[in-house]
Amino acid sequence: MVSMKMIAEWCNVSVATVSKALSDRGDIGEETKNRIRQAAKELGYVPNVAARALKTNHSYNIGVLFEEQAGSGLTHEYFSGVLNGLKLQIEEQHYDLTFINTSFEKSGMSYLDHARYRNFDGVAVICCDDYEAPQVQELLRSSIPAVTVDYIHQNCTAVLSNNIKGMEDLVRYIYSRGHRRIAYISGQPGSYVTKDRLASFYRTVEGLGLEIPEAYVREGRYMDTVKAAEETEALLGLKEPPTCIIYPDDMALIGGRNVITERGMMIPEDISVAGYDGIRMSQLLYPKLTTIRQDTERIGREAGRRLIQAIETPKTALVERVVIEGELLAGQSVGMISPETN
Secondary structure, three states, rough: OOOOHHHHHHHHHOHHHHHHOOOOOOOOOOHHHHHHHHHHHHHOOOOOHHHHHHOOOOOOOOEEOOOOOOOOOOHHHHHHHHHHHHHHHHHOOEEEEOOOOOOHHHOOOHHHHHHOOOOOOEEEEOOOOOOOOOHHHHHHHHHOOOEEOOOEEEEEEEEEEEEEHHHHHHHHHHHHHHOEEEEEEEEOOHHHHHHHHHHHHHHHHHOOOOOOHHEEEEEEEOOOOHHHHHHHHHHHHHHHOOOOOOOOHHHHHHHHHHHHHHOOOOOOOEEEEEOOOOOHHOOOOOOOEEEEOHHHHHHHHHHHHHHHHHHHOOOOOOOOEEEEEEEEEOOOOOOOOHHHOO
């Protein structure tokens, strides 16, 4: 069996340097790290997990709390992208991933109980129905290192998509296309994502000198095509309907798109629409959706990297807010109109 000592001799470095390289530590150069990893791969090195766990008092197992609100589960492209990024990162650092049992009422175990039962070194909270629920807060307040995605808690690092800038970029682009009557169907209230996007929407339109009627801002739900369809009907039924509608996400937009099509209207000739998330489907539709693509893999990777830092170097780990930028995809669903027609 190939050992770290053999790799060290092969690369003419110390065993400690090999250990740091294989653990993706930041205190050695990338060139040395890559050379050691390549040697380990060529020699067929396989880490002895049992020995490693005994020596370090770690299980090398990370728990994932994932309870998706819209009922789409792992088919939700945004969360599946985040989870894939998390998986790639922790596996590169030789950790395993296990989902926390969310049926705690049936099992009689809380999230924290399950995390302790599985002896998780840390927990990544990717999504919850209710972050303020007692069992979620109990887990986040515990001594187990944790990281959250799109939720801020004082006890752990949060990795956040830049929803404020994303919404601002989207609204400003729509404005640049001549639109002045811009409506927004938001996600469910209480969500940090919704709060940030809604505040950014109001702040941006105010900065542009637009007066948006209350009736133009509707409460929807993420991934809910039925609710999006209902709110689209309400907006199109107004005496002075909007010229562009922003939806909570690309999937929900499909519900609004169906209503628009059923009315015999065309996008973007008769009305413009914009989504959010930039899922693959958004660029396969015709016309291609105008949307904000979120860097889901990077969000997941950052969550995994920061969590492992907190596990392995707790004395130097900081509680941070890590913001990941998105990208505006102009698409074709927001047409150019004359501002005078608004």
